[in-house]
Amino acid sequence: MTVTLDAAANAAANAAVNAPASAPANAPVIAAAAAPAASAEPTLVIDGAVKRYPNGAVAVRGVTIEVGQGELVVFVGPSGCGKSTLLRMVAGLEDITEGEIRIAGRRVNEVEPAERDIAMVFQNYALYPHMTVRQNLAYGLKNRGTDKAEIARKVAEAAAMLQIEDFLDRKPSQLSGGQRQRVAMGRCIVRDPSLFLFDEPLSNLDARLRTQMRLEIRKLQRRLKVSAIYVTHDQVEAMTLADRIVVLNGGQVEQVGAPSEVYARPASTFVAAFIGAPAMNLIPAELAGGALRIGAEAVPFAAPPAGMAPGFVTLGLRPEKARVVPQAERAGGLPFTLDAVEELGASRLLHGRAAGADVVTAADAALPIPQGPLALHADPADLHFFDAVTGTRL
Amino acid sequence: MTALADPLAPAPAAPAAARPVNRARRRAQILHHIVLIFGVLLMCGPMVVTFMSSTWDPVVIHSEGLQLGYGGKFLETYETVLLKGGGFTGEITGTLMLWNSVLLGLGFAIGKIVISMLAAYAIVYFRFPFASLAFWVIFATLLLPLEVRILPSYEVVQRLGMLNSWSGLILPLIASATATFFFRQFFRSIPDELLEAARIDGAGPFRFFVDILAPLSKTMMAAIFIIMFVVGWNQYLWPALMTTDESMFTIVRGIRQILQVWIGANIPDYNQALALAILAMAPPALVVLVFQRMFIKGLVETEK
Numbered sequence: 091m092t093v094t095l096d097a098a099a100n101a102a103a104n105a106a107v108n109a110p111a112s113a114p115a116n117a118p119v120i121a122a123a124a125a126p127a128a129s130a131e132p133t134l135v136i137d138g139a140v141k142r143y144p145n146g147a148v149a150v151r152g153v154t155i156e157v158g159q160g161e162l163v164v165f166v167g168p169s170g171c172g173k174s175t176l177l178r179m180v181a182g183l184e185d186i187t188e189g190e191i192r193i194a195g196r197r198v199n200e201v202e203p204a205e206r207d208i209a210m211v212f213q214n215y216a217l218y219p220h221m222t223v224r225q226n227l228a229y230g231l232k233n234r235g236t237d238k239a240e241i242a243r244k245v246a247e248a249a250a251m252l253q254i255e256d257f258l259d260r261k262p263s264q265l266s267g268g269q270r271q272r273v274a275m276g277r278c279i280v281r282d283p284s285l286f287l288f289d290e291p292l293s294n295l296d297a298r299l300r301t302q303m304r305l306e307i308r309k310l311q312r313r314l315k316v317s318a319i320y321v322t323h324d325q326v327e328a329m330t331l332a333d334r335i336v337v338l339n340g341g342q343v344e345q346v347g348a349p350s351e352v353y354a355r356p357a358s359t360f361v362a363a364f365i366g367a368p369a370m371n372l373i374p375a376e377l378a379g380g381a382l383r384i385g386a387e388a389v390p391f392a393a394p395p396a397g398m399a400p401g402f403v404t405l406g407l408r409p410e411k412a413r414v415v416p417q418a419e420r421a422g423g424l425p426f427t428l429d430a431v432e433e434l435g436a437s438r439l440l441h442g443r444a445a446g447a448d449v450v451t452a453a454d455a456a457l458p459i460p461q462g463p464l465a466l467h468a469d470p471a472d473l474h475f476f477d478a479v480t481g482t483r484l
Numbered sequence: 485m486t487a488l489a490d491p492l493a494p495a496p497a498a499p500a501a502a503r504p505v506n507r508a509r510r511r512a513q514i515l516h517h518i519v520l521i522f523g524v525l526l527m528c529g530p531m532v533v534t535f536m537s538s539t540w541d542p543v544v545i546h547s548e549g550l551q552l553g554y555g556g557k558f559l560e561t562y563e564t565v566l567l568k569g570g571g572f573t574g575e576i577t578g579t580l581m582l583w584n585s586v587l588l589g590l591g592f593a594i595g596k597i598v599i600s601m602l603a604a605y606a607i608v609y610f611r612f613p614f615a616s617l618a619f620w621v622i623f624a625t626l627l628l629p630l631e632v633r634i635l636p637s638y639e640v641v642q643r644l645g646m647l648n649s650w651s652g653l654i655l656p657l658i659a660s661a662t663a664t665f666f667f668r669q670f671f672r673s674i675p676d677e678l679l680e681a682a683r684i685d686g687a688g689p690f691r692f693f694v695d696i697l698a699p700l701s702k703t704m705m706a707a708i709f710i711i712m713f714v715v716g717w718n719q720y721l722w723p724a725l726m727t728t729d730e731s732m733f734t735i736v737r738g739i740r741q742i743l744q745v746w747i748g749a750n751i752p753d754y755n756q757a758l759a760l761a762i763l764a765m766a767p768p769a770l771v772v773l774v775f776q777r778m779f780i781k782g783l784v785e786t787e788k
């Protein structure tokens with residue numbers, strides 16, 4: 091495995107990558123921390139990027155993000171939030187209306203996609219249907235004028251890495267979805283780019299294959315130590331893959347952070363509702379007279395945090411942090427009426443109402459379903475408070 | 485028929501239940517075959533009569549009409565038609581006329597494919613002002629078939645001094661709204677990501693066209709080639725106007741010409757005229773037979 095990053099990549103990264111061929115392969119690849127060196131120049135800087143389409147639609151409204159050396163950043167957000175547009179601006183497939191994009195310190199706004207030192211995997215793979223897998227992999231290198239022996243070597247190397255050697259002489263139409271996916275990645279790998287771009291690469295696969303390929307992408311990216319941006323609308327994919335998550339909403343960044351951080355401290359109700367499944371319960375509440383009220387009822391298990399001004403708030407509570415217990419067993423809960431039970435195998439979801447608000451809670455499926463008059467409990471530390479109007483975290 | 489019916493056959497059911505189903509299907513098959521055979525007769529009958537008659541002596545044809553049986557003069561007749569000089573100058577042979585037709589058909593078809601692919605490429609992949617207007621202007625020329633504009637076209641070719649030349653015969657015909665339209669629709673159905681992937685792979689407009697678009701259009705090209713070759717082959721009015729030099733006569737023109745010139749004898753050489761008709765029909769039929777599979781693929785299948 092001798093993946094050489096471009097000259098622009100810093101020496102430290104090169105030294106690591108050019109280690110003896112077998113070493114990285116044998117190393118526990120997942121455990122190897124990505125740990126973007128703080129001092130290293132970021133591979134990619136998106137600086138105040140704006141995209142206005144000719145029809146006037148503004149898809150990206152001033153986004154500023156950095157992607158560090160060897161880091162995997164996931165852009166996640168609902169459909170239409172501008173993820174693909176932003177990625178395509180990085181790739182050079184869309185013009186940049188305002189702002190600047192720098193790859194390895196070089197401004198690339200006016201640079202052709204082929205010259206940007208990037209490689210991209212498309213949602214539908216975009217393999218050339220009339221070419222064999224081998225020709226698909228080699229095409230980019232051929233256009234760059236790489237010599238034949240070098241192309242053959244790189245193709246063989248990428249094919250071995252992705253275990254597609256047996257299909258090299260097939261056409262894409264003779265491959266399964268997962269195999270096409272690998273070929274699409276192979277096409278990226280042979281180019282030794284300094285940045286991988288993935289646009290929802292797994293959404294055409296079935297659920298099982300998706301989980302498997304997700305892991306493989308992760309391993310591969312770790313192994314190659316190439317920076318990557320991965321676009322998805324699937325928060326599970328985002329959580330499992332990312333070094334850092336960028337949550338996008340309406341063309342703007344809602345929050346940037348490590349998956350655990352985004353999950354634990356969502357910056358807004360939007361992020362709170364988007365990250366985590368089932369979604370966080372968001373309940374309108376009021377801070378008044380030193381108590382937290384939902385509708386007319388005081389919430390017995392939570393006092394308003396110190397220093398928070400009275401007024402309307404949105405209360406956030408993750409389903410897995412809420413507990414439903416028979417009132418007889420424990421006092422001090424919010425009365426809860428159970429409406430429906432959903433079995434998920436390992437856990438079950440209890441849908442019900444508490445103080446007039448819809449609440450979902452998740453419980454271990456091994457425990458019996460609570461019976462009789464019920465109450466909702468939660469640890470005050472697990473409550474999130476958001477501004478009722480702006481939705482930002484308080 | 486069986487090949488068609490088999491994949492549709494229900495999974496082996498109880499034998500008792502299967503039998504009436506089989507009988508019904510057999511009856512349907514017989515009916516289908518009757519219809520198909522009738523169609524074949526309708527299409528091939530005239531060809532067979534023409535061919536058979538061409539192997540008889542003109543005297544027989546003249547006195548007894550068209551023949552259904554084989555007359556035994558196949559070799560003599562076709563040899564005469566293909567090799568004997570005829571026409572006004574006495575220099576034009578069937579072989580030469582066939583060759584001329586092939587040239588016209590090929591030039592016509594290939595020219596149309598090249599021009600219309602380039603036009604469609606420009607319209608679909610390049611952003612230039614009034615691109616869609618340009619397309620609709622091209623499309624509107626469908627309203628002006630050759631027959632309508634034949635005088636001005638003649639005038640232009642004549643002024644350019646291209647009468648009696650292959651370029652004068654072929655070039656004015658190769659702009660094709662139909663083919664441009666087909667290629668445009670085809671190019672539009674090719675996913676944008678393919679272009680984007682190619683751009684990232686460093687393919688410029690020329691490479692993209694040659695390496696990706698053209699190979700992908702293979703079946704489409706074959707389909708248009710067949711149609712246009714046959715159309716070119718069958719051209720009559722245009723060559724008749726543009727070429728007066730007998731060495732450029734196509735076979736379609738030749739049939740009439742030969743019949744007319746050879747009518748000097750008491751009995752027209754019906755057999756030779758019919759043989760020429762067969763020769764004129766055979767190559768387009770062959771082209772269709774050979775390219776048939778690609779033709780259908782081009783129209784119904786997409787390899788994307």
Ligand SMILES: Nc1ncnc2c1ncn2[C@@H]1O[C@H](COP(=O)(O)OP(=O)(O)O)[C@@H](O)[C@H]1O
Pocket residue numbers: 143144145147148149167168169170171172173174175176
């Ligand atoms: N070519 C285009 N012209 C105009 N608007 C577009 C174009 N492409 C995308 N958009 C709009 O930009 C927004 C973001 O699109 P996109 O980046 O594809 O979203 P995502 O990938 O997050 O689903 C959408 O509202 C979409 O309608």
Ligand SMILES: [Mg+2]
Pocket residue numbers: 173174175290
């Ligand atoms: Mg998208």
